[in-house]
Amino acid sequence: MTAEPARATSIDGKAFAAGLVDRVAAAASRLEGAHGVKPGLAVVIVGEDPASQIYVRNKGETTQRAGMRSDTHRLPDTTSQEDLLLLIAALNADAGIHGILVQLPLPAHIDSSAVLDAISPDKDVDGFHVVNAGRLAVGLPGLVPCTPLGCLMLLKAELGDLTGLNAVVVGRSNIVGKPMAQLLLGESCTVTIAHSRTKDLPALCRAADILVAAVGRPEMVRGDWVKPGATVIDVGINRVPSKDPVKAAEGKTRVVGDVAFDEAAAVAGRITPVPRGVGPMTIACLLANTYTAACRSVGVEPESLDASI
Numbered sequence: 149m150t151a152e153p154a155r156a157t158s159i160d161g162k163a164f165a166a167g168l169v170d171r172v173a174a175a176a177s178r179l180e181g182a183h184g185v186k187p188g189l190a191v192v193i194v195g196e197d198p199a200s201q202i203y204v205r206n207k208g209e210t211t212q213r214a215g216m217r218s219d220t221h222r223l224p225d226t227t228s229q230e231d232l233l234l235l236i237a238a239l240n241a242d243a244g245i246h247g248i249l250v251q252l253p254l255p256a257h258i259d260s261s262a263v264l265d266a267i268s269p270d271k272d273v274d275g276f277h278v279v280n281a282g283r284l285a286v287g288l289p290g291l292v293p294c295t296p297l298g299c300l301m302l303l304k305a306e307l308g309d310l311t312g313l314n315a316v317v318v319g320r321s322n323i324v325g326k327p328m329a330q331l332l333l334g335e336s337c338t339v340t341i342a343h344s345r346t347k348d349l350p351a352l353c354r355a356a357d358i359l360v361a362a363v364g365r366p367e368m369v370r371g372d373w374v375k376p377g378a379t380v381i382d383v384g385i386n387r388v389p390s391k392d393p394v395k396a397a398e399g400k401t402r403v404v405g406d407v408a409f410d411e412a413a414a415v416a417g418r419i420t421p422v423p424r425g426v427g428p429m430t431i432a433c434l435l436a437n438t439y440t441a442a443c444r445s446v447g448v449e450p451e452s453l454d455a456s457i
């Protein structure tokens with residue numbers, strides 16, 4: 149008789165995110181009670197990108213659950229950069245708005261970095277402003293990008309102290325890979341950032357106690373890239389054709405990560421699924437950042453939002 153293959157614990161990001169949203173809601177209501185400030189988030193969407201639509205739908209529901217103000221500004225894809233910058237200037241000046249998020253991608257005629265850098269760094273709840281990237285790099289308090297922040301919260305909740313662990317981050321984007329590496333370095337991990345030009349990527353990944361996949365390529369990380377017992381964080385959200393050929397022919401899709409889940413789960417100690425892994429944490433951290441920004445706007449130290457279980 150052969151033994152069943154060991155199977156990793158699947159990290160329930162959706163449940164963890166629900167707990168975080170509850171803690172944000174409680175902290176936000178105490179802030180409102182004590183200081184009369186209700187955290188307010190403004191989301192700006194230009195055009196009709198489908199990935200952004202999913203995100204906005206989930207975010208709207210979650211923000212309501214947290215009892216926070218949420219304004220959505222839907223602009224046509226013909227909007228000029230000048231008009232978008234005027235809206236951002238108005239939101240920067242609006243004392244009832246503590247967080248501003250401009251959905252990416254923006255239409256090609258708009259210079260994204262000019263738009264992101266027009267957002268006040270103290271309202272930049274995406275953490276994409278160059279000032280917040282700089283604060284993270286030098287260890288100053290700022291606003292940290294939501295996806296890597298959510299990944300770090302899951303890692304700390306699962307593993308506790310991360311000191312000395314080998315972390316490999318696959319992907320070097322400004323939105324996930326680079327800030328993820330900075331956060332792990334801040335936890336005293338030994339961090340390697342890998343990318344499409346990295347030599348012998350599978351062997352490098354096999355040395356990782358913490359493996360973060362953020363490349364946007366469906367199921368690229370295979371089971372034999374994973375060190376036995378490692379913790380695997382899958383940031384990818386990729387739409388691929390349905391497994392059933394009839395449904396695929398009808399254009400039906402399913403969502404997969406950057407990790408081949410079943411293979412990796414047979415080797416890893418812990419692994420985040422897709423969906424219901426990192427994605428819901430991104431949204432919960434957006435609310436956490438909005439709460440943090442609202443506290444700082446009135447000079448109040450934000451309460452800890454870490455899980456106390």
Ligand SMILES: Nc1nc(=O)c2c([nH]1)NC[C@@H]1CN(c3ccc(C(=O)N[C@@H](CCC(=O)O)C(=O)O)cc3)C=[N+]21
Pocket residue numbers: 199200202203206249250251252253274294385403422423424425426427428429430431
């Ligand atoms: N300025 C800006 N900031 C963003 O953070 C940003 C953005 N623009 N543009 C679009 C992408 C996409 N994104 C998602 C976040 C959570 C889920 C999410 O919660 N997904 C669920 C459902 C996935 C599904 O079933 O499709 C899950 O993973 O369980 C999805 C997508 C944030 N984005």
